[in-house]
Amino acid sequence: MLYHVKMKVNLPADMDPERAAEIKAREKAYSQDLQKQGIWRHIWRIAGLYENISILDCRDHAHLHEVLMGLPLYPWMEMEIMPLCRHPSSVREGDQ
Template sequence: MLFHVRMDVNIPRDLPQAEAGEIIAREKAYSQELQRSGKWRHIWRIAGEYANYSIFDVKDNEELHAILTGLPLFKFMTIKVTPLLRHPSSIRDDDT
């Protein structure tokens, strides 16, 4: 299943810089591992915001939930999930 996910990050200003840096490093490693596996198909930064739009390709809602709640920055995020499905006018074979 494909999902469009918007993630807005709001790290508290009073979080010690070293702690924030460590969490961000773990987040990067985790997200890149998911990208290499094909589960996190695309990620785009939103200009001027600490946010991204991403496309996930996972088995079901439960797998997506596990991935998102496993993000080291999860507790600092507002997340909006939109399920996607193939459009009948699509000419691409790889967008399922």
């Protein structure tokens, strides 16, 4: 199942910069591993904000929940999640 996920990161202003850098490094490694596995299909930065729009391909809602809860930045995120399905007017079978 495909999911459109908007993620907004809200790190505390008083967070230790070294701790923030370590969390961001773990987040990058985790997300890149998911991309290599084909789970995290697309990621786009929203220009000028600490937000992104991503497309994730998960087995089901429970798998999506597991993936998102594994994000090192999860405790500081706001998310909007929309399950997606193929539109009957689409001229493409896949999302390439």
